[in-house]
Amino acid sequence: MKRFSLVLLLLLGIIGTAYSFLVSDAAGFQAPGLARIFLWHWPCTIAYSVMLFFGAYLCIQSLRTRQAHWDLRTTAALELGAVFGIMVLATGILFSEVEWGAFWSWDPRQTSFLMVMLIYMAYFVLRLAIPDPQVRAASSAVYFLLSVIPQLFLIFVFPRLPQIAQQSLHPSQTIVMGLLSNDYKTAACLTLTLLLWLTGLLYRQRVRASMLNLSLEDLP
Amino acid sequence: MNHALFSMAPPLLIWFGIWWYAYRTDRTLSTAEKALGEILDEKSR
Numbered sequence: 001m002k003r004f005s006l007v008l009l010l011l012l013g014i015i016g017t018a019y020s021f022l023v024s025d026a027a028g029f030q031a032p033g034l035a036r037i038f039l040w041h042w043p044c045t046i047a048y049s050v051m052l053f054f055g056a057y058l059c060i061q062s063l064r065t066r067q068a069h070w071d072l073r074t075t076a077a078l079e080l081g082a083v084f085g086i087m088v089l090a091t092g093i094l095f096s097e098v099e100w101g102a103f104w105s106w107d108p109r110q111t112s113f114l115m116v117m118l119i120y121m122a123y124f125v126l127r128l129a130i131p132d133p134q135v136r137a138a139s140s141a142v143y144f145l146l147s148v149i150p151q152l153f154l155i156f157v158f159p160r161l162p163q164i165a166q167q168s169l170h171p172s173q174t175i176v177m178g179l180l181s182n183d184y185k186t187a188a189c190l191t192l193t194l195l196l197w198l199t200g201l202l203y204r205q206r207v208r209a210s211m212l213n214l215s216l217e218d219l220p
Numbered sequence: 221m222n223h224a225l226f227s228m229a230p231p232l233l234i235w236f237g238i239w240w241y242a243y244r245t246d247r248t249l250s251t252a253e254k255a256l257g258e259i260l261d262e263k264s265r
Contacts, residue, residue, distance in 0.1 A: 004246060017231045033223060040230035083237050091230045098226050198238055205245045212252035219259060 004205065016194045023183045034098040039184070041091035043192035044084045047199055049155070051081030052120075056148045059141035068214060071137035076206035078123060078144070080199055085117050100169050109170035112154040119147050119154075 026035035055078045062070035092110055097103045104110065123144050130136040158164060180188070 004242065017235075020231065021227070031223075034226050036227065037230050040234055044234065080241065083241050087234050087237050090233050094226055094229055195234075195238075202238070202242055202245060205242070205249060209245055209249035209252055212249065212256060216252060216255055216259070 016191050019187050023187045031098045037095045039187050039191055043195045044087040047195050048084040051077050059144045062141045072210040108164045108168045109159045112158050116151050116154045
């Protein structure tokens with residue numbers, strides 16, 4: 001199975017990275033050549049959002065059926081979401097430095113996403129605090145479902161409020177208004193496809209590993 | 221120098237994140253498969 005990790009690494013490395021360096025500089029940015037950070041930042045935000053909604057669906061299934069395998073699936077999905085959330089923050093920090101002049105600008109969008117991540121990570125802290133598997137599954141699923149509402153507000157509503165959008169340095173309508181060139185769009189879509197494809201593979205592997213561990217615990 | 225560093229950092233970070241998660245998952249899976257194999261071997265004896 002070691003080969004699996006290597007194949008993932010190679011695919012992402014060769015195709016995604018090579019293409020992201022072939023795009024032309026983006027106009028309208030302080031550092032046009034470094035605006036290509038977007039090609040990695042944006043797909044991570046989409047992957048994070050996908051795992052957020054998928055995680056919420058799995059939480060509902062877990063609460064509805066009370067079966068252990070739904071809890072394992074939820075944890076696997078939300079772990080992957082956490083990886084992408086951290087990547088969103090990290091690439092955002094790099095973008096902030098090159099385009100806005102500081103690693104942390106206290107931009108409303110940057111700060112609201114930090115809050116999202118703190119709310120999100122509390123899910124894992126809560127799980128660590130509850131030893132009983134059934135109580136842990138139910139409590140963490142309820143917590144996550146409740147946390148989806150503030151997360152959605154902080155991701156999709158808060159940064160678009162007129163008074164907040166005016167203060168923010170973060171471009172919010174870049175894609176909607178068609179400000180990206182075609183090669184940028186192609187590269188971003190390619191990176192997104194790769195990331196989502198890899199996410200699916202990793203999710204399946206993670207669920208397989210957790211299921212195997214669960215069956216080991218159940219063996220007489 | 222700075223330009224190259226900031227251009228390379230995002231893909232490297234994402235690579236590393238995904239590789240780390242895949243590696244961790246692989247290790248968990250290998251350990252579980254090995255433990256299951258040992259249990260099945262013991263039972264078959």
